[in-house]
Amino acid sequence: MGIEQKLGDMGIVTLKLEQVVNWARTYAMWPMLFGLACCAIEMMSAQASHYDMSRFGMELMRPSPRQSDLMIVAGRVSRKMAPVLRRLYDQMPDPKWVVAMGDCASCGGVFNNYAIVQGVDEVVPVDVYVAGCPPRPEALIHGIVTLHEKVKGEHIKDWA
Amino acid sequence: MDEHLQSAVDALKERFAAQVSEFRGEVGLILLPERIVDACRALHGEFSFELLSEETAVDYWPQETPRFHVVYRVRSLRYNLILGLQVPLNGNAPTIPSIVDVYKNANWFERELWDMFGIRAEGHPDLRRILMPYDWEGHPLRKDYPLGYEEVAFSFNQKEIDDRKPFAKE
Amino acid sequence: MDQQPAATLSEASLDEIKHLVSNRAIEGDTVLLNMGPQHPSTHGVLRLLLELDGETVINVIPDVGFLHTGIEKNMEAKTYIKAAVMTDRIDYLNTVGNNFVYCLAVEKLADLDVPPRAQAIRVILTELQRIASHLVWLGTHALDLGAMSVFLYCFREREFILDILEMCSGQRMMGTYIRPGGLWRDVPVEFEAAVRNFLKIFPARIDEYDALLTKNAIFLVRTQKIGVLSPEDALDWGVTGPPLRASGVAHDLRKAQPYSGYEQYDFIVPTRTEGDTYARYLVRMEEMRQSVHIIQQAIDKLPFGPVRSNNRKYVPPPRAELASSMEAVIHHFKLWTEGFTPPKGSVYAAVESPRGELGVYLESDGSPKPYRVHWRTPSFVNMQILPVISKGVLVADLVALIGTIDIVLGDVDR
Numbered sequence: 001m002g003i004e005q006k007l008g009d010m011g012i013v014t015l016k017l018e019q020v021v022n023w024a025r026t027y028a029m030w031p032m033l034f035g036l037a038c039c040a041i042e043m044m045s046a047q048a049s050h051y052d053m054s055r056f057g058m059e060l061m062r063p064s065p066r067q068s069d070l071m072i073v074a075g076r077v078s079r080k081m082a083p084v085l086r087r088l089y090d091q092m093p094d095p096k097w098v099v100a101m102g103d104c105a106s107c108g109g110v111f112n113n114y115a116i117v118q119g120v121d122e123v124v125p126v127d128v129y130v131a132g133c134p135p136r137p138e139a140l141i142h143g144i145v146t147l148h149e150k151v152k153g154e155h156i157k158d159w160a
Numbered sequence: 161m162d163e164h165l166q167s168a169v170d171a172l173k174e175r176f177a178a179q180v181s182e183f184r185g186e187v188g189l190i191l192l193p194e195r196i197v198d199a200c201r202a203l204h205g206e207f208s209f210e211l212l213s214e215e216t217a218v219d220y221w222p223q224e225t226p227r228f229h230v231v232y233r234v235r236s237l238r239y240n241l242i243l244g245l246q247v248p249l250n251g252n253a254p255t256i257p258s259i260v261d262v263y264k265n266a267n268w269f270e271r272e273l274w275d276m277f278g279i280r281a282e283g284h285p286d287l288r289r290i291l292m293p294y295d296w297e298g299h300p301l302r303k304d305y306p307l308g309y310e311e312v313a314f315s316f317n318q319k320e321i322d323d324r325k326p327f328a329k330e
Numbered sequence: 331m332d333q334q335p336a337a338t339l340s341e342a343s344l345d346e347i348k349h350l351v352s353n354r355a356i357e358g359d360t361v362l363l364n365m366g367p368q369h370p371s372t373h374g375v376l377r378l379l380l381e382l383d384g385e386t387v388i389n390v391i392p393d394v395g396f397l398h399t400g401i402e403k404n405m406e407a408k409t410y411i412k413a414a415v416m417t418d419r420i421d422y423l424n425t426v427g428n429n430f431v432y433c434l435a436v437e438k439l440a441d442l443d444v445p446p447r448a449q450a451i452r453v454i455l456t457e458l459q460r461i462a463s464h465l466v467w468l469g470t471h472a473l474d475l476g477a478m479s480v481f482l483y484c485f486r487e488r489e490f491i492l493d494i495l496e497m498c499s500g501q502r503m504m505g506t507y508i509r510p511g512g513l514w515r516d517v518p519v520e521f522e523a524a525v526r527n528f529l530k531i532f533p534a535r536i537d538e539y540d541a542l543l544t545k546n547a548i549f550l551v552r553t554q555k556i557g558v559l560s561p562e563d564a565l566d567w568g569v570t571g572p573p574l575r576a577s578g579v580a581h582d583l584r585k586a587q588p589y590s591g592y593e594q595y596d597f598i599v600p601t602r603t604e605g606d607t608y609a610r611y612l613v614r615m616e617e618m619r620q621s622v623h624i625i626q627q628a629i630d631k632l633p634f635g636p637v638r639s640n641n642r643k644y645v646p647p648p649r650a651e652l653a654s655s656m657e658a659v660i661h662h663f664k665l666w667t668e669g670f671t672p673p674k675g676s677v678y679a680a681v682e683s684p685r686g687e688l689g690v691y692l693e694s695d696g697s698p699k700p701y702r703v704h705w706r707t708p709s710f711v712n713m714q715i716l717p718v719i720s721k722g723v724l725v726a727d728l729v730a731l732i733g734t735i736d737i738v739l740g741d742v743d744r
Contacts, residue, residue: 034368036375037397037740038422038503041466045492048485063370078743080293081375081396084367110416114300114308115292115400118324125327134503183675184438210565213680214706218693231691233678233706237565237581244678265568265714291395291743300403307407 018156025069025095026057026148032068032092033061034085036075039102039134043074046137056144065091070147071124072140076104077117089124095159097151099143100126103133164239168207172199188244193256196247200232200262209234209243212263215270217277221303225250228279232259249279258283276301360388367396373470373732374739378716385724390717397743405703409669410436410510413700418504420705421741423466426459426495427683429508432703434589435679435690436510440672442644447635448512449591454525454628455498455507456681457621461532462491463684464614468539471611471733475552480542487535490528497521510670511645512638525629529622536618544615553607557719557731560605567718568711571686573735576613577605583682595627607734614736617684644670669698676702685709685736709741 035043047053047061062068065088077085089098100120103109106129108118120126127150130143169187172178176195181188191199203209213233220227226248233244249256256273258281259266270281271290278299281287289296298305313321322328365378375396381389401420405413417432418425430452437444444452469484492502498517499505507514543549559569561577574581582599584592600616602609638645646665647658664670674696680689686708693702712735720731 033370038419040374041422041503044466045485045488049482050486050489063368076397076399078396078398079296080398081367084375084396088368108310110419111399111401111404112307112309113400113404114306115398118310119328121325121328123327136502184441184677186677211570212568213687214678214689214691214704216691216704216706218676218702231676231704233689233691237579237586240586242587242678263568264566265711268710268714289395291398293395300400305403307403 018154019152021156022152022154026151028057029070029097029148029151030060030062030068031058031070031072032065032088033063034071034073034088036073036077036081037104039074039105042134042137043072043101043140046140051137051141053141053144056141056148058144065089066093068092069095070097070099072099072101073105073120073124073126074101076102076109076111077120077123078115079117082117082123085120086123097127097147098124099128099130099147101130101140101143102135103131105129106131109133162239162241164207164236165241165243168203168209168241168243171202171207175199175202186242186244188246190246190248193247193249196232196245197257197259197262199245200234200259203234203243204262207236208238209236209241211235211237212259212265212269213242215259215266215273217273217279217301219277219301219303227251228254228277230256230273230279234263253278253280255280255282257281260284275299278302359383373737376732376737376739376742378728380725380728382725387720387723387725387728390720390728392713392716394713394739394742397739399740399744401744402703402705405700407699409698410672410700411665411669413703414509415504415506418506419740420744421683421685421688421707421709421738422503423463423738424459424683424685424688425504426455426508427681427688429506430456430590431679431681431683431688431690432692433508433510434681435677435692436672438677438679439675439692439694440510440644440670442511442641443639444512444590445636445639446591446633448637450628450632451513451517451637452508452590453592453595454625454632455495457625457628458491458494458525458528460621460684461618462488464618465491467614467684467733467736471730472543472549474729474733475549477543477546477549480539483535483538483542487532490524490532494521494524494528497524509638509645511641512636516637522629522632525625529626529629532622533619536615536622540615544612550608552727552730553611553734554604556607556723556727557734558604558606559715559719563715563718564605567715569686569715571683571708571712571736572610572613572617573712573715574686575599575601576609578603583680583687587680589679589681594631595624597624607730610734614684644672671696671698680706683708685738685741686712705744707741707744709735709737709739710744713737713742 100106105120108116128143128147130140132139169180172189176191176199178189178191213235215232218229228249230247235242256279258270270284273279274287275289275291276299361382363380363382365380367375367377377393379391380387401416405416414432417428420428465484465488469481472480495505496502499507559577561579564574564577580599580601585599597620600613602613642661646662651658672694674694676693678691680687688708689706691704695701720728
């Protein structure tokens with residue numbers, strides 16, 4: 001955003017603006033549909049009515065990377081899929097965050113072999129790692145809330 | 161053994177020189193690679209084994225003769241039977257005649273055989289890699305292909321492992 | 331094929347895939363469109379290359395392998411019981427079924443007995459898992475066709491089943507509850523009440539989905555006469571499961587080659603003759619009702635007794651015995667350090683998963699690790715009919731067809 005570069009550090013004005021901007025980003029974060037494997041089913045369960053994720057502003061999952069800010073990598077990333085993952089991450093506009101959901105996305109999980117990328121942080125920068133195989137919907141929601149706290153602490157210059 | 165299965169097994173034994181084995185109630189036939197297409201045609205047409213359940217291979221490296229066994233399984237829905245066929249193959253770049261004309265779903269099975277084992281199916285219309293990336297080298301399910309795992313991180317290899325994860329924030 | 335197989339289908343020029351597309355594409359008459367691995371309706375990471383004439387699909391070239399996990403090779407490097415953990419993740423909507431077929435193969439190889447109580451509980455859990463899988467199918471299929479509320483209702487019902495599975499094994503999805511020789515441990519006391527409660531409320535819920543979809547004009551137009559699969563084609567292409575039964579061939583492994591006591595339960599195998607998407611929908615809805623019927627009979631007849639075999643060469647002794655018996659300690663030690671060693675040989679075991687025939691070809695060479703495990707997964711085989719049934723449909727119908735074959739990409743790519 002142009003206004004962030006121009007404002008510089010104006011003390012109380014930027015502090016309040018930061019809080020407003022972070023508040024807006026947190027409560028209207030749109031996730032991108034990136035369910036790969038079993039964790040995708042738990043992500044769908046988290047989206048459904050029992051563990052509702054739309055109370056966190058994530059009503060709709062956007063299939064298009066151009067319209068989303070959060071990429072929840074849910075599932076195992078194979079070597080064939082890794083370039084696709086990187087391409088989609090690059091297509092997302094700033095500000096963007098990545099949640100590595102599940103053990104396979106965090107560290108390769110149960111599968112320590114030739115076919116699986118051992119942790120999605122070989123390919124994209126990750127903000128929050130959610131452990132579990134698959135993580136319960138409540139664990140995913142805890143991960144999302146942790147991400148919200150992280151976003152609230154961000155500075156306006158980070159995404160300038 | 162069921163009588164229809166017995167008649168099919170006997171016919172294959174005399175026509176295609178198959179060897180019969182039985183283990184845990186399952187019947188298996190061992191055939192030579194040249195005979196497999198005709199045997200499948202006979203099973204499909206005359207003996208009403210309509211469905212090809214699976215086609216896969218086993219690698220016996222470092223044993224060279226045979227190095228691979230290609231395993232087929234056919235089902236007869238009409239007579240409710242199941243029959244296994246095995247074809248031994250030698251060497252490092254073996255070929256096997258394709259049974260795509262008899263059972264159409266052998267198409268992807270044989271592509272997987274090429275991808276995972278390096279066994280070429282002669283007469284296959286579209287032999288490409290199916291599961292691995294297009295430019296992958298090697299055939300993963302062979303026994304001399306390494307598992308490719310990441311070692312446990314100790315202090316001596318921690319830096320090497322960290323370098324592979326360039327995007328991990330602290 | 332004499333030359334290198336087509337190397338980079340991702341940036342392939344038309345020459346390299348010439349043998350796959352029709353002549354019109356080469357002339358430039360039709361459009362080649364990539365329906366990439368990430369798409370709102372591909373039920374996982376499936377890539378389709380579509381050859382389109384306007385909106386009509388002339389040809390579909392599926393490109394799979396984006397979820398290939400190397401499970402078969404990885405299982406060769408682990409002992410039998412550690413490899414059982416990986417089996418859950420192959421078809422992740424039918425986790426109990428995957429464990430089940432693996433244990434059936436190991437038990438066949440080792441000639442291991444399974445007590446009747448364990449067999450009955452295995453049947454109950456498998457049928458519950460079948461209902462859960464069909465609920466996900468129904469939710470996502472309806473979501474693709476535009477009916478979003480069905481998705482929410484199905485996942486609400488699924489929570490009951492996941493609660494029951496969590497009660498038994500501790501995990502909602504990947505429980506690894508079924509072990510060679512029986513089950514991991516006996517079901518807790520709340521199990522029967524929970525299952526009976528589920529059986530009481532669920533038939534009414536199926537009626538709800540029926541009321542929403544079965545006579546719905548939009549649903550009928552979008553599913554009837556779309557994707558017709560003839561029985562000859564189905565057998566030629568090796569299709570099993572609901573697509574085969576919806577085309578008229580009444581083949582169900584639970585009836586044809588019963589396992590784990592299925593012969594004592596009385597249920598029908600739903601079959602239809604039209605072979606279109608609507609027929610497959612009706613077959614799966616009826617299968618859910620039949621599963622409820624099977625679970626009702628199984629829980630009424632549930633016998634008492636142990637849930638694991640007594641064969642100490644394969645099944646660890648209960649911990650209380652370790653204090654008093656030396657043989658128990660030796661068996662425990664051997665099972666925990668080396669693992670059990672089935673005799674040399676190869677077997678094939680198959681079950682009826684919600685998607686079709688799920689089979690395991692297990693070969694052992696007398697060592698504690700499986701020598702070769704091949705998974706005959708139904709989605710890998712059923713996926714091949716997608717080009718066959720999608721000739722001449724619109725792109726929107728293609729989305730419905732991917733859903734109706736009920737493909738799980740973990741199954742396809744292993």
